[in-house]
Amino acid sequence: MDWIKLNARTIATSFLALTLGAGAYHAGGQTLLAQSTSQPESGTSASMQDWWKNAVIYEIYPRSFQDTNGDGIGDLNGITSRLDYLQGLGVDAIWLTPVYPSPDVDFGYDISDYKNIDPQYGTLADFDRLVAEAAKRHIRVIMDMVMNHTSDKHEWFIQARSSRDNPYRDWFVWHDGMGQTSTDKGVPPNNWQSLFGHSAWQWDEKTRQYYYHKFYVQQPDVNWDNPQIHEAFKDIIAFWLKRGVGGFRFDAVTTLYEDPSLADEGVVLGKDGKPVINAYGDPQLDNSKTDNQPGLHPVMQEMRVAADAFNSNKFPGTRVLIGETYMDNIAELAEMYGAPEKPEFHLPMDTQVGFINKLDVTVFRSKLIDVETQIGHNIPLLLFDNHDNPRLDARYGDGIHDTDIERVLSTVLFASRGAALFYYGDEIGMKTTPPARKQDVKDPIGVTGWPKEKGRDGERTPMQWDGSANAGFTKGTPWLPVPPSAATINVEAAKADPKSLLAWYKSLIRLKKTNPAFANGANLMLDTENTKVLSWMRQAPGAAEAVVAVNFTAEPQTVNLAASGAGLQAAHLKTLLKTPGGPVPRSLAAIKLGAYGVYIGEVQ
DSSP, rough: GGGOEEEEEEEEHHOOOOOOOOOOEEEEEEESSOOOOOOOSSHHHHHHHTGGOEEEEEEEGGGTTSSSSSSSSSSHHHHHTHHHHHHHHOHHHHHHHHOSOOOTTTTSSSSTTTTTTOTTTTHHHHHHHHHHHHHTTTTTTEEEEOOOOTTTHHHHHHHHHHHHTTTTTBBEEOOOOOOOOSSSOBOSSOBBBBBSSSSSEEEEETEEEEEEEEOTSEEEEEEESSHHHHHHHHHHHHHHHTTTTEEEETTGGSOOOOTTTTTOOOBBBBBTTBBOBBSSSSBBBOTTTTSSOTHHHHHHHHHHHHHTTTSSSSSSSSSSEEEEEOOOOOOHHHHHHHHHTEESSSSSSSSHHHHSOOOOOHHHHHHHHHHHHHTTTTOOEESOTTTTTOOHHHOOOOOOHHHHHHHHHHHHHHSSSSSSETTTGGGGGOOOOOOOOOEEEEEEEEHHHHTTTOOOOOGGOOOOOOOSHHHHOOOOOSSSSGGGGGGGGSHHHTTTOSSHHHHHHHHHHHHHHHHHHHHHHHEESSSTTOEEEEEEEEEEEEEEOOEEEEEESOOOEEETTSSTTTTTOBBBBBEEEEEOOOOOOOBBOOOOOOOOOOOEEEOO
């Protein structure tokens, strides 16, 4: 049966009635038109346990957020100083990319000590203060958990490479080379490649074996076939849970295991039948032997049990597990939630929606239907941006309507069911600003892949707080240059403009938290043959239905959501939020949208 064609009211009420806690804080953003007067329940046991189901999560790249000591690098005290801003935005949790001690080959993702804070970011006392001050504002702190690899400067690996007989030797992945003899190292065990270019095997002369590294040479992969690794990471997780963290985002989690047969990976061929060559000059491989291998799911079941068993009076409620899950299809994403009796991630990232990287209504609709219907009773986590990808302007913008397009994307993000994750600076429309010269590149990916691959510096530039020389980020010299766009694109300028993107974000987030249909309701796609406007309904039992219509084009559009097959009868509308300009529609039969226009209304 085609579920889209069924009566919308019948379908919506048949979905599982989810009790989605909005947390104890309600965003204070000003809507452009009428505001819902409904208020979510807060502070109850149910809302504490379910806070993550409708959560707004804000990713912070600490190095670039706020510097307080003038060294040009952001720090924990800087994040603490900006908590009031985050509270005003309506954030439920902040995810920090790694702040552990690190040689910074991969800017924190090469960890040398999992139970401390890198001095450039502060101290454990500074971290504890951040957690405590965030808790006062009903904001949780989520840590990045990197379990695939350590730094080569971590004590485990220093011990492991000291001798083949060292007790830590089996904590990492070692193999002899092909054709290796007592005098010849041979060649790497197979054709596996680092995601950052060239062979994934590094010869160690002292112990005369190769070690495996899915990422940089300085990031040796740990051996998850060793039970001691399991216990070590459960201990690390407990260390941070005791300090009151609200959960973890698991980095590169699908790469924990490799095919034990060491079989070569397949080479990706182009339309001409020849190997596709990547930015590093290597043949592109299919990752079939080094990604999403058996063993991943039992590990995450272990970690979930450890997190679920943990209780803390410091910050009661669910400790959420978020997965970095770039999956090939919705079925693989669904597996990341685990089974009811063996749960894994609370929120595996749905990158299939956010990284379409083109404004295609048909594809967006298909992917949103997938995540609404193909993950069981689980909760979606949508996102469009992060520290590893060019910002929204570079992937979706046209250089003319970038702000309007970002309103479109944010509406999909916050007006859809489930949790929403966004990246610092998205709320003001920060631009991707890659280095113009190779000598200015900080990210090793850019150094290796230049000029085809310019690295990730362009999406990691300092947060633009105001229009001053360093955008209010630092009194020193910023570690990455502040883009010229900061003169006009900054928080202070946005605060002064009621039509700014920042005002739009605040309004959307408040709507997500205060309107029952958006806080608790299922998604149902409407007008499903339309290739220019994406429309959907949110409906929760006992609540007024709400409709959302988003124009994906630069031309004005009119939609009739009361038309045959749309699933709704002609009705009056109460406008909740719309982009500036144009008439206010009175009926579902004629909703007029300007270029990249958005309309959100409540059905009367």
